[in-house]
Amino acid sequence: DGGITQSPKYLFRKEGQNVTLSCEQNLNHDAMYWYRQDPGQGLRLIYYSQIVNDFQKGDIAEGYSVSREKKESFPLTVTSAQKNPTAFYLCASSRTSGDNEQFFGPGTRLTVL
Amino acid sequence: AQKITQTQPGMFVQEKEAVTLDCTYDTSDPSYGLFWYKQPSSGEMIFLIYQGSYDQQNATEGRYSLNFQKARKSANLVISASQLGDSAMYFCAMRPPGPGAQKLVFGQGTRLTINP
Numbered sequence: 001d002g003g004i005t006q007s008p009k010y011l012f013r014k015e016g017q018n019v020t021l022s023c024e025q026n027l028n029h030d031a032m033y034w035y036r037q038d039p040g041q042g043l044r045l046i047y048y049s050q051i052v053n054d055f056q057k058g059d060i061a062e063g064y065s066v067s068r069e070k071k072e073s074f075p076l077t078v079t080s081a082q083k084n085p086t087a088f089y090l091c092a093s094s095r096t097s098g099d100n101e102q103f104f105g106p107g108t109r110l111t112v113l
Numbered sequence: 114a115q116k117i118t119q120t121q122p123g124m125f126v127q128e129k130e131a132v133t134l135d136c137t138y139d140t141s142d143p144s145y146g147l148f149w150y151k152q153p154s155s156g157e158m159i160f161l162i163y164q165g166s167y168d169q170q171n172a173t174e175g176r177y178s179l180n181f182q183k184a185r186k187s188a189n190l191v192i193s194a195s196q197l198g199d200s201a202m203y204f205c206a207m208r209p210p211g212p213g214a215q216k217l218v219f220g221q222g223t224r225l226t227i228n229p
Contacts, residue, residue, distance in 0.1 A: 033216070042117075042204055042219035043158075058216070088156060101148060102217060104158035 002027045004105035006091050011110045013085075021076045021108045023091035029103070030096045032074035036060060037088040037107075046089075049074055050096055078110065085112045115140045115209050117220035125226045126195050133180070134190040134223050136205030146208040147188040148217065149179065153201045161203075164188055192225075200227045 004025045013019045025032065031050050035043040045058030049068040063082025068074055074093075078085045088109050092102040116139040126132045138147065149161040164172045164179045172179040180189040192199055202224050206217040 035219075040221075042221050043206075043217070044219070045216055048216060090156075090158060092158070101160040101163060102158075103160070104150075107156040109156075 004091060004093055004103055006105035006108050009106065009108060011108055013110070013112050015112055016080045018080060019078050019110065021078065021089055021110070023074045023076065023105060024072055025093045026072060027093055027103060029093035031094045032068070033092040033102060034066065034074070034076045035090045035092065037090060043090060046076065085110060115207050115218045117205050117207055117218055119205055119220035119223050121223045123224045123226070125228060128197060128227050128229050129194055131191060131193045132195050132225065134203050134225065136188045136190065136220060138186050138188060138207050140207065140209070142210045144210040148206045148208065149190045150204045150206060151201045152204060162190065195227050197227050197229060200225060
């Protein structure tokens with residue numbers, strides 16, 4: 001089955017540690033995205049990538065980093081510079097041409113202790 | 114800058130009734146796309162329906178329809194014959210114009226509860 005996988009579903013880290021969230025897709029989509037969701041809020045764009053080896057900052061990129069070395073993979077690193085990293089993180093992908101919906105992964109809930 | 118407003122934090126509806134979830138948007142661009150997503154308690158985002166700014170007719174997908182009023186900048190989601198499984202958070206989102214990646218701007222969401 002085609003889709004997006006994110007691992008792990010729940011992640012706990014100590015304050016000051018960097019942590020990397022995994023996102024893999026087998027939909028052959030060129031574009032991938034990372035969103036952050038806080039309780040009772042909508043999604044906010046962290047980073048996005050239109051093509052391999054290219055990525056752009058979204059609205060709340062500070063304290064985060066990404067890489068796009070393979071078409072299928074778009075890992076997100078939450079660095080110690082992120083002031084309030086506890087949140088629900090959602091990865092998505094889409095075709096880049098035309099008006100196409102974004103397909104979302106199941107999300108990773110990160111808790112920093 | 115684009116902005117999405119969903120003014121209903123929560124809604125309670127009896128099973129089998131129709132429900133309308135409100136969404137207004139703000140943009141100065143003539144070309145944009147509007148999306149509705151459903152987020153169950155499990156957390157994943159499920160695409161429901163899409164409306165392009167130049168589409169002449171309102172979008173429909175099964176029990177979902179989008180009441181698009183361009184002059185009022187509103188894109189309300191209508192769910193007909195609601196079911197218990199429709200209980201979830203619902204998000205309206207807008208894609209700004211431009212080529213390439215389909216960045217989305219999301220509203221705050223509406224929590225819909227269907228009562229038996």
